[in-house]
Amino acid sequence: MNREDMIRMALEAGIPAAKYPSLISDSDWEALERFAAIVASASEEQWKQAVINELVCCHIYNESHDQDPRKSVHDAISWNVEVALDPIVSSQAQALIDLGAAAEREACAITAWSTGMDLHMKQYDAREIGSACAKAIRARGNE
Numbered sequence: 337m338n339r340e341d342m343i344r345m346a347l348e349a350g351i352p353a354a355k356y357p358s359l360i361s362d363s364d365w366e367a368l369e370r371f372a373a374i375v376a377s378a379s380e381e382q383w384k385q386a387v388i389n390e391l392v393c394c395h396i397y398n399e400s401h402d403q404d405p406r407k408s409v410h411d412a413i414s415w416n417v418e419v420a421l422d423p424i425v426s427s428q429a430q431a432l433i434d435l436g437a438a439a440e441r442e443a444c445a446i447t448a449w450s451t452g453m454d455l456h457m458k459q460y461d462a463r464e465i466g467s468a469c470a471k472a473i474r475a476r477g478n479e
Contacts, residue, residue, distance in 0.1 A: 339365065342372055387412055444473045 339357070346354030353360060360368075384405065390412045391397035401408040423430035448469040455465045 339369075342368060384408075444476065447472045447476060 343354050343357050387405070387408045388397065388401060391401055391408060394412065394415045396411055396415055401411065420426050421429050423433050451469045451472040452465050455468055460468070
């Protein structure tokens with residue numbers, strides 16, 4: 337953080353001395369810069385500790401997380417996504433699976449019905465119709 341940033345933030349905070357930065361001594365500037373660094377570090381530490389706590393709670397924390405913030409955030413997000421997509425844990429994930437299964441059953445029923453009706457109209461034997469329907473349903477996976 338540079339002096340211009342500090343002046344801008346001090347003005348936003350309503351600190352009157354920030355209106356006259358030329359009157360601030362070098363030693364006071366150094367003290368303000370140290371103070372700003374401490375505040376910034378404390379803020380960064382809060383974020384880091386929150387992410388580390390999440391990793392610990394998820395039982396996926398390891399020492400590499402202390403040094404690599406991107407890996408830490410990535411691992412925490414990945415774990416939570418995996419849990420959210422697990423139908424054993426998430427009723428919403430199970431609902432999506434059920435919806436897909438219902439749609440597939442309906443598509444298979446339509447395939448079987450249209451195949452069966454087509455062959456029935458051509459006077460095919462019931463066994464041939466059944467086999468043709470099963471074959472048509474299995475072929476859906478290859479589309």
